[in-house]
Amino acid sequence: MTKITGALHMIGTHRFALRALSFAIATAGLSVNAHASMGNLATSYGLLPMDIASAQGLSMFNEQASATYYNPSFLTSDERGEMTAGILHSEQELRASRSDATGDVLADSPSQHVLLGFKTNLSSLTRAERPIYLGLMLGVEKYGKEMLAFRSETSDQGQFLQFGKEPLFLNVGGATEVIDGLAVGASARVTLEASANLQAVSTLGGETSKEKLSVNAEPSLKAILGTTITPSKLFCNDDCILDGWELALAYRTKSAASTAVDANVIVNQTIPDPGLTIAVATIDSFQPETFSMGLQYKGDGWRIAGSLEQQRWSELEDEFKGDSIKDQAELSPSQRIKFDDILIPRIGLEYQLSRNFIVTSGVAYEESPLSTDRNPDLNYFDTDRAVFGLGLTAIYERTRILAFPVRLDLGYQYQRLLERDFTLVSEDSAGNTTDVPVTADGDIHVVSASLTLKF
Numbered sequence: 001m002t003k004i005t006g007a008l009h010m011i012g013t014h015r016f017a018l019r020a021l022s023f024a025i026a027t028a029g030l031s032v033n034a035h036a037s038m039g040n041l042a043t044s045y046g047l048l049p050m051d052i053a054s055a056q057g058l059s060m061f062n063e064q065a066s067a068t069y070y071n072p073s074f075l076t077s078d079e080r081g082e083m084t085a086g087i088l089h090s091e092q093e094l095r096a097s098r099s100d101a102t103g104d105v106l107a108d109s110p111s112q113h114v115l116l117g118f119k120t121n122l123s124s125l126t127r128a129e130r131p132i133y134l135g136l137m138l139g140v141e142k143y144g145k146e147m148l149a150f151r152s153e154t155s156d157q158g159q160f161l162q163f164g165k166e167p168l169f170l171n172v173g174g175a176t177e178v179i180d181g182l183a184v185g186a187s188a189r190v191t192l193e194a195s196a197n198l199q200a201v202s203t204l205g206g207e208t209s210k211e212k213l214s215v216n217a218e219p220s221l222k223a224i225l226g227t228t229i230t231p232s233k234l235f236c237n238d239d240c241i242l243d244g245w246e247l248a249l250a251y252r253t254k255s256a257a258s259t260a261v262d263a264n265v266i267v268n269q270t271i272p273d274p275g276l277t278i279a280v281a282t283i284d285s286f287q288p289e290t291f292s293m294g295l296q297y298k299g300d301g302w303r304i305a306g307s308l309e310q311q312r313w314s315e316l317e318d319e320f321k322g323d324s325i326k327d328q329a330e331l332s333p334s335q336r337i338k339f340d341d342i343l344i345p346r347i348g349l350e351y352q353l354s355r356n357f358i359v360t361s362g363v364a365y366e367e368s369p370l371s372t373d374r375n376p377d378l379n380y381f382d383t384d385r386a387v388f389g390l391g392l393t394a395i396y397e398r399t400r401i402l403a404f405p406v407r408l409d410l411g412y413q414y415q416r417l418l419e420r421d422f423t424l425v426s427e428d429s430a431g432n433t434t435d436v437p438v439t440a441d442g443d444i445h446v447v448s449a450s451l452t453l454k455f
Contacts, residue, residue, distance in 0.1 A: 038286045038316070039162035041113060041139045041169045042069050045090060046389075048115065049411030049448045052088070053391025054362030057348025058305050060226075060248040060294035064452065065117030068135040068173040071226035071250045071294070072185025075119060075133040075175040080404065084117035086450025088139075094160045094417070094442040096381060098424065106158060106381075106440075113139045113169075115450060122174075132176045135187070139169035152259075152282040152325045154377040156426040158438060161370055161382040167257055167285050168192075173224065181234030188221040189252070191285070194259040199275075201266045208265070222255035222287075244298045248307075252290040254315055256283040280324040288313045288369075301352040309346065313339040313369030326378055337375045342367045348389075358393040360411070374423040376433075381440040383420040389413040404454035411449070417442035 046052040047066035051059045059070040063077040065084055090111040097104035116138040123131040153159070173187020194217040200208040227249050231242040259282060266275035294307035316339050320328045328336040348362035363386075370382035391411035399406055419441040426434050 038284070040167075040285055040287055041088075042066075042171075043287065044162060045088065045413060045446045046411075046448075047137060047139065047169075048084065048086060048117065049391050049409035049450050050360055050393070051411075052413045052446055052448045053360040053389040053409075053411035054305075054348030054350070055346055055364040055387040055389040055413065057307060057346040057362035057364060057389075058296075058303075058350060058360065059346075059348075060250060060292060060307050061228075061246060061296045061303075061305050065119045065135045065137045067175075067185075067226075068137050068171045068187040069189065069224060069252075071228065071248050071292070072135070072173040072187040072224060073175045073183040073226040073228040074248065075135045075173070075185055076131070076177050076183040076228070079121055079131060080454045081120035082117070082452055082454050084115070084450050084452045086115035086117075086409075086448060088113040088115060088446065088448040090444060090446045092163055092442065092444050094163060094381075094440075096158050096422075096424075096438045096440050098436050098438045100436060107160060107163070111163075112142050115139050115448075117450075117452075128176070130177050132174060133185075134174050135172070137169070137171045141167065152284050152323075154325065155379045156424075158379045158381050158422070158424050158440075160440075160442075161380045163442075163444070171224070175226075179234070181230040181232070183228045183230075185226045187224045187226075189224060189255055189287075191220045191222065191255050191257050193218050193220050193257075196259075196261050198261075198263040199265075200263075201268065203268055204270060220255070222253045224250065224252045226250040246296045246298070248292075248294040248296070250290075250292040250294075252287070252292075254287060254289040254312070256286040256319065258283045282323050282325045283319055286316055286319060288315060302350060304347070304349050306345070306347045309344040310341065311344065311369065312341045314341050316369075331376065335374075335376055336372075337378055337380065338371045339369045340371045342369050356395045356397065358395075360389070360391040360393065362389045363387065368420070373421060374425060374435075376425040377427075379422075379424055379426075381420075381422055381438070383417045383440055383442070386416045386418065387413065388415075402453065407452040407454070409448075409450045409452070411447070413444075413446040413448075415442075415444040415446070417444070 046056050048064055050062050051066055061074060067074040094107040095104045096106040119135040121131050122134055126132055170190040171187055173185060175183060175185030177183045197214045199212040201210045202208045229247040231245055232240055236242055261280045263278045264275050266273055289312040291310045292307055294305055296305035320326045344366050346364040350360045352358050366385040368382040368384050394408045395405045397405040419439055422438045422440055424436040424438045
């Protein structure tokens, strides 16, 4: 099958196919001009400022609404409800230096998000002996103007695997404390599976008539499970050596945004009934199956937490085999793109400077899951990353109207993409293949701010 870029560019004499398919996808609500990626907002940077500032080292023990993604059971840590509104801005300079190019910047488009979080105690709605908590987290690209960034392509210039525009992020879940010291939670990440079917009659000039178009976008729910154990509550009645410790476990199933297009076009005097049939299926914004374990210790006015996260990226190889654009099935096994399962260590620290100010910091090292440095057609780049974060929380107590203090969070994160060598494989119109050595690296700066009201 001919490789397709963005809006499924078809080549040859059938110009009507391009128009028909572009129209079908545009109607489906997909922003085909936006560059999306195999990452998502929550794992590429973090959701709320605390997640960003701690390099996600404290995310499994974040009592805010972002817990619905990292560890739903920690929604039980604060019985108060809350509403959070925030923004996130990411500046990216992704570089690929090569001897035959004048510049090395491959991508520098910013990623910008509106963040909304909500958490509430449902005790008044149920007769359950223990409180049940509900949480929701929402992130929308381009400050709310772009909900479904989507692009799937091969590339002669190269493309980064995990960075770019991030599509709609939506997570909703709940939690409860089963017994003292043991909390459990579950949530669902919502992704969309879009499909479009187009039938039309066309002239040789590409003018269509008798069009029939059907579009469908179905939500796909992917489970996230979490549990938090507080040993001092579980095993001790009074003060004991286990005071201050908390253990968290979480599991996320794999997920991906996807789209499928089926088109059937009859061309007058050229292609009679049943016409030309084109079928394309592709994925974007893949998230691997993930297992996480975290341990936290709380002191007097400070806390420190560490986590270890396993991401099973090897499953992406099978996803690509069924992808019409990133098709790997037609390549020999030695040429196919390969991914490794990886372990990501994170550590986060929080210190209370005063009654009203808290400082947060964290570090992480994220190994690249891309094991092949030569990926014909796709030409993906991905490197190891060193992540550093710093944040400040201000708590304003003298609110004359509100019942609880107002919380303002600021977070900054720097990611250094370490240098890695690749071989860029390109093919000209005559079918001649050229191999070009490329060194990929980059710098990413993320700033975020949020305002939280308790109730």
